[in-house]
Amino acid sequence: MRKWGTIAKHEYLYNIRRKEFLFVTFGVPLFILVAGGLPILLMGSTMSTEEYRIGYVDKTGLFEPANFTEYANEELAKKGILDSKITHFFVIPENYTATGRIEIFSTKRDFAGSRTIEDQIQGFLLGNLLKGEKGEIIERAKRPMNSEFFTLDEKGGTSREGISTILVPIAFAMLFMMSIFTSSNFLLQGVVEEKENRVMEILLSSVSYKDLLTGKVIGLGAVGLTQVLIWKSIGITLLLSNPIVAAVILDKINVSVPILVLASIYFISGYFVFASIMAGVGAIATTSREGQQMAGIFTITGAIPLIVSEYIIANPNAILSKALSFFPLTSPVSMILRLSITEVPLYEIIISILILVASTYFIIELSVRIFRASLLMYGKKPTISEVIKYVQKN
Amino acid sequence: MEHKVEILHASKSFNGQPVVSDISFDIAPGEVFGLIGPNGAGKTTIIRMLLDIIRQDSGVIRILGSSLSDGIKDRIGYLPEERGLYKRLSVIDTLNYLGALKNKPDKERALELLEKMGLSSHKDKKIGELSKGMQQKIQIIAAIIHDPEIIILDEPFSGLDPVNTKLVKDLIIELGKEGKTILISTHMMDQVERMCDRIFMINRGNGVLYGSVGEIKSGYGKNTIFLEFEGELKSIAGVRKTNLSGNYAELILKTGTDPQDILKAVVEMVKVNRFEISTPSLNEIFIQVVEGT
Numbered sequence: 001m002r003k004w005g006t007i008a009k010h011e012y013l014y015n016i017r018r019k020e021f022l023f024v025t026f027g028v029p030l031f032i033l034v035a036g037g038l039p040i041l042l043m044g045s046t047m048s049t050e051e052y053r054i055g056y057v058d059k060t061g062l063f064e065p066a067n068f069t070e071y072a073n074e075e076l077a078k079k080g081i082l083d084s085k086i087t088h089f090f091v092i093p094e095n096y097t098a099t100g101r102i103e104i105f106s107t108k109r110d111f112a113g114s115r116t117i118e119d120q121i122q123g124f125l126l127g128n129l130l131k132g133e134k135g136e137i138i139e140r141a142k143r144p145m146n147s148e149f150f151t152l153d154e155k156g157g158t159s160r161e162g163i164s165t166i167l168v169p170i171a172f173a174m175l176f177m178m179s180i181f182t183s184s185n186f187l188l189q190g191v192v193e194e195k196e197n198r199v200m201e202i203l204l205s206s207v208s209y210k211d212l213l214t215g216k217v218i219g220l221g222a223v224g225l226t227q228v229l230i231w232k233s234i235g236i237t238l239l240l241s242n243p244i245v246a247a248v249i250l251d252k253i254n255v256s257v258p259i260l261v262l263a264s265i266y267f268i269s270g271y272f273v274f275a276s277i278m279a280g281v282g283a284i285a286t287t288s289r290e291g292q293q294m295a296g297i298f299t300i301t302g303a304i305p306l307i308v309s310e311y312i313i314a315n316p317n318a319i320l321s322k323a324l325s326f327f328p329l330t331s332p333v334s335m336i337l338r339l340s341i342t343e344v345p346l347y348e349i350i351i352s353i354l355i356l357v358a359s360t361y362f363i364i365e366l367s368v369r370i371f372r373a374s375l376l377m378y379g380k381k382p383t384i385s386e387v388i389k390y391v392q393k394n
Numbered sequence: 395m396e397h398k399v400e401i402l403h404a405s406k407s408f409n410g411q412p413v414v415s416d417i418s419f420d421i422a423p424g425e426v427f428g429l430i431g432p433n434g435a436g437k438t439t440i441i442r443m444l445l446d447i448i449r450q451d452s453g454v455i456r457i458l459g460s461s462l463s464d465g466i467k468d469r470i471g472y473l474p475e476e477r478g479l480y481k482r483l484s485v486i487d488t489l490n491y492l493g494a495l496k497n498k499p500d501k502e503r504a505l506e507l508l509e510k511m512g513l514s515s516h517k518d519k520k521i522g523e524l525s526k527g528m529q530q531k532i533q534i535i536a537a538i539i540h541d542p543e544i545i546i547l548d549e550p551f552s553g554l555d556p557v558n559t560k561l562v563k564d565l566i567i568e569l570g571k572e573g574k575t576i577l578i579s580t581h582m583m584d585q586v587e588r589m590c591d592r593i594f595m596i597n598r599g600n601g602v603l604y605g606s607v608g609e610i611k612s613g614y615g616k617n618t619i620f621l622e623f624e625g626e627l628k629s630i631a632g633v634r635k636t637n638l639s640g641n642y643a644e645l646i647l648k649t650g651t652d653p654q655d656i657l658k659a660v661v662e663m664v665k666v667n668r669f670e671i672s673t674p675s676l677n678e679i680f681i682q683v684v685e686g687t
Contacts, residue, residue, distance in 0.1 A: 003464065006494045014483065198478025202536065204447045205472035206495035208464060372448075 003207045007215025008222070015186060015223045024182075025227045029234045052117060055080050055089035056124075060096050063128045081107055088117055166313060169337040172263050173306050175228065176332055179271060180299055183224025184278045188291040190220045191282025209368045213279055217364065221275040262349065263336050269356040270332030274302065276360050280367030283374050298329065305333040316342040326352050328359040396459055398423050398544055398575040399444065404453030406439055413439050416453070417601050419594045421577060426570045428590035428607075429579040430676065436599040437579040438475050441548055444577075445472060457544065468496045471542035473533055475549050475579075481522035485513070485532055488521060489539055496540035507535045511561065527558055534562060538569065545569060546577045551585055563589065583676040595680060602683045611673035614682070618674040619645040619656060625664030632656060637678060641667075644678060 015021060055069040055077050063070075069086055071077035077089040088106040096102070102125075104117065123142065130138050194200050194216075203212055277298050278291075285291030305312060305324050312321045316338045324334035325344075331352045338344050399421040406414045414436040421427045429437050442448045443455055446462040458466050479488055486504060493499040508514045511531045521529060530553055538545060550566070551559050566589060570576055578586050586593070587607060595603035603610055621627075621643045627636070632651035637644040645656065653671045660666055674682070 003495060003497075006491075010491050014480065018482075197480070198474070198476040199480060200478075201442075201447060201474035201476060202472065202478075202492060202533075203495065205445045205470065205474070206467055206492070211464075 002211070004211040004215035004218070007203075007207065007212060008219035011190060011216055011219025012222050015190065015220060016226065021223065021227070025230050029231060033238075052088060052120065053086045054117070054120060054124075055086040057089065057091045059094045060092055062097075063092060063124075064131075066124060066127065068124060078105070081105070090121055166309075166337075166340065168259065168263075169333070169340045170309070172267070172336045173309070173333040175232065176267060176270065177299075177303060177306065178231075179224060179228040179267075180274045180302055182227055183221060183271070183275060184295050184299060185288075185292070186220045186223050187217065187275055187278035188282045188285065188295060189288050190216055191279050192285055192288045192291055195286075209372055210364070213276075213283075213364055213368050213371060217272065217275045217279050221272060224275075225271070259336070259339055262339060265353060266332035266335055266356070269353060269360065270328070272360045273328045273356055273363065274298065276363040276367060280363060280370055283367055283371035301329045302333075305330045305337060309337060312337045313341055316344075322348070326355055328356050331356060396423075397421060397456075398425075398458060399427075399577065400454075400456040401440070401444070402454040402456075404440070404443060404450045404455055406436075406443060406448070406450050412599055414443070414450075414596075414599045417594075417596070417599075418453075419601070419604055421575055421592075423575055424570070424573045425591045426566070426576045426578065426589055428586040428593035429577060429596065430583045430586065430593055431581065431596035431602075431680075433581050434598075435581075435596045437581075437596060438548055440596070441472075441475075441546055441577075441579055444546065445470070468498070468540065469543045471537040471540065471545045473537040473547045473550055475552075477530060477533055479521045479529060479532065479536075482520055484518050484520055485524070486517045488532065489536060492536045493539045496542075498540035500539065500541075503541070504535070504539055507539065510565070511535060526553055527555060530554060531558065531562070534565070542574070544575045544577070546579075548579045549581070550578060551580065551582060559585075583680060587676050593676070595676075595683070597680070597684050603679070607676070610679065611676075614674050614679055616671055616673055617647045617649070617651075618672050618678065619647065619653060620668065620670040620672055621645060621660065621666065622668035623660070623664040623666050627660075627664055630656060630659045630663075632659075644675060646674060646678065 053069070055071050056063070057071050057074055057077050069080065071080060071089065074091060077086070077091075080086045081089060088104060090102050090104045093099070093101055093103075102121065104121070106117075126141055127138060130141060133141075191213075194203075207215075278295055281291050281294045281298070282288075285294060308320070308324075311318075312324070312334060315321055321334065321338060324330045325338055325348070335344070335349070335352055339349075397420040401420065402418050404414060404417045405412065417436075417440060429440065431437055439448070443450045444457065444462075445467075455461070458469060460466065483491070485508070486501070489504040489508075490499050490501060493504065505514065505517065508517055511534070513528060513531060513535075516524060516528065521532065524532070534547070534550065537547065547566070550562055554562060563585075566576060566578065570589075578590065580586055590607055592606045593603065593610070594601060623641055623643070627638065627643060629636075630645070632648055632655060633645045634648045635646040637646075647653065647656065657666075657669055660669070
């Protein structure tokens with residue numbers, strides 16, 4: 001095995017067994033689950049134990065009871081609630097057909113249940129109003145529209161638009177940013193720690209600076225990717241375990257295979273641009289906190305396409321959109337956004353990928369020099385002019 | 395036969411401050427070579443330049459006949475002055491990893507060396523659980539795990555108790571007998587006096603002495619008396635300088651003084667346990683060189 005491979009393997013295995021890694025990787029989803037799931041669970045328990053029994057007072061004489069209880073007047077309905085025969089009742093006033101006004105009464109404040117009550121009453125009202133129509137029509141009247149937008153191009157061809165098309169790039173962007181934020185921590189810590197624990201000199205007596213840094217970027221980068229992958233799997237498992245949500249998502253998602261392939265390429269190559277930057281930042285920084293502050297500048301730059309995503313979606317071929325899809329820090333997210341909205345010429349894709357790969361190489365090369373320069377000054381942060389001086393000299 | 399290590403007119407300065415100025419020496423195959431001088435003299439900088447961890451501003455450095463490449467790094471073992479290992483890695487994993495980085499992971503040799511250093515019962519412990527001295531021995535093992543031709547040891551005895559110091563000394567002597575080329579850098583000059591074939595003495599970045607230990611010493615003549623005694627030692631006529639440490643003293647004589655006269659004077663003053671006429675110690679020679687006397 002090449003020496004950077006040995007280092008990458010060591011870094012991966014060493015860091016993946018860290019308590020911090022296990023804690024964050026499995027603790028964060030657990031926390032989200034508990035924090036997000038507990039209220040729903042509590043809500044669900046109150047809903048399921050209590051069944052809604054609904055009564056009504058009809059002053060128009062238009063409605064038939066179906067599965068609701070009819071009362072002659074409000075006084076009797078109130079008595080029904082107090083005797084616990086019903087949980088809710090509503091009043092249909094004489095001018096209902098003109099105003100649509102419905103007054104609902106109950107003894108408890110129940111925000112979670114109000115939606116269900118409304119749905120049930122609405123169904124009751126619609127059923128009565130459309131008496132004589134077929135069941136299908138009634139159902140349609142309840143949900144009259146299930147819409148989707150299409151865009152016409154110059155040749156008259158159509159392409160899908162709306163949420164379904166930007167769902168994929170937005171999901172891509174979120175995942176990408178998340179990966180960068182989490183991995184940048186690993187890389188910064190990994191490089192700064194190496195300087196602190198003094199193993200560096202032994203390593204450098206065996207391998208070159210470049211092998212050391214390349215191995216670290218790959219090994220620690222893989223640690224970050226593993227974490228994101230675990231989170232993603234947990235997320236997908238949870239989503240798919242809920243059949244209703246899964247059906248909605250599968251229905252909305254429409255992705256072409258080429259976009260998925262390109263998304264993976266952009267993800268990996270874009271990821272390693274950031275990873276190598278983090279290694280370089282780690283080389284300059286003397287503490288990981290200091291490194292994180294410096295790294296923030298780069299991660300915020302990476303978030304620019306998300307901030308201006310509306311503009312890119314509206315103008316996928318504007319100069320700014322194109323420029324963002326070439327600049328290595330912003331190109332992965334911008335390009336995937338553009339690709340899912342418009343046709344991007346093949347040469348633009350190739351150029352932007354080449355820029356990504358070349359910048360990873362270039363940044364590692366630069367980081368190696370900075371690393372070398374900063375190692376000369378144990379515990380002292382090199383000034384920018386010193387860094388430039390050393391980079392030029394080597 | 396060609397030199398294993400060759401340094402020609404190497405200089406290095408940090409921020410305009412010269413740390414090493416125009417140093418030249420070479421190490422022959424199978425030689426145990428001492429790079430000695432006080433703290434901050436530039437020893438570690440020389441070693442780091444040798445290993446291309448930092449690069450010299452001028453001059454030529456050759457190891458095994460060429461400049462340093464990955465292939466040559468595999469043939470060198472190095473114990474850095476600044477010790478450090480991965481605290482959460484086990485002893486045996488550490489040795490395997492560092493061996494793999496030299497393209498020679500060798501578990502059997504690792505176990506053998508652990509046995510020799512009296513550490514085999516600790517092989518599965520995490521580095522962080524070991525004492526400083528044990529960690530240091532692990533690092534010495536790491537430096538020789540891949541059976542290198544050249545072994546560079548920066549301050550190998552610092553932090554070791556007398557038993558372990560002897561253990562490490564014996565190991566170095568054994569490696570020397572096996573024909574390894576060994577460079578020992580230390581400020582404890584007396585520690586290496588009997589071990590090294592030749593030395594290079596450095597002070598404030600400048601080479602001050604270079605040659606075989608015997609030659610250097612004989613150049614200073616047999617003008618020194620090592621004395622072990624009980625009692626109180628007062629000034630003695632004919633002695634130019636007294637280096638006193640407890641019940642032990644190193645007396646440097648004025649030229650023309652007869653050691654027999656000194657013996658007579660000393661016997662009257664204290665109870666003598668040892669009286670040896672010798673060449674001065676490297677320590678004393680160093681002090682003389684630096685003070686220009």
